[in-house]
Amino acid sequence: MTSDEQARAQTILVVDDDPINVRLIVRILERQGYATLTAGDGEACLERARAQPPDLILLDISMPNMDGLTACRALKGDEKTAAIPVIFVTAQTGDEVLEEAYGAGASDYVHKPIRQIELRVRIAAALA
Numbered sequence: 001m002t003s004d005e006q007a008r009a010q011t012i013l014v015v016d017d018d019p020i021n022v023r024l025i026v027r028i029l030e031r032q033g034y035a036t037l038t039a040g041d042g043e044a045c046l047e048r049a050r051a052q053p054p055d056l057i058l059l060d061i062s063m064p065n066m067d068g069l070t071a072c073r074a075l076k077g078d079e080k081t082a083a084i085p086v087i088f089v090t091a092q093t094g095d096e097v098l099e100e101a102y103g104a105g106a107s108d109y110v111h112k113p114i115r116q117i118e119l120r121v122r123i124a125a126a127l128a
Helices: 002-009 020-031 040-049 066-078 097-103 116-127
Strands: 012-016 033-037 054-057 086-090 110-113
Touching: 012 020, 012 040, 020 033, 020 116, 033 040, 040 054, 040 066, 054 066, 054 116, 066 086, 066 097, 086 097, 086 116, 097 110, 110 116
Parallel strands: 012 033, 012 054, 054 086, 086 110
Antiparallel strands: none
């Protein structure tokens, strides 16, 4: 299977409360051949991931209702979603946030504004 065929066979759930960020990331992913699902907060992320488990989740940290850290802990605590890799995509840059993200179960971390090459490489590594 070529890398393009592999990408087409994989689904990524994009979770962010900013519709502009969601559209940008979805556009990048779909150009790479990934299927996408979206959610606007942590609660919707959990519902979506449990109903239709994706191959990977891109998760913002700062969101209303349920933040990304709480959602990640819930995903990792659920047998149905625990194995799904989570990459945080956030504007937060502090070391304590980075440490908390990995402590919550994240596979990786990407800073906003998003650099396409960085996002693609980190996704490929998480899905490998």
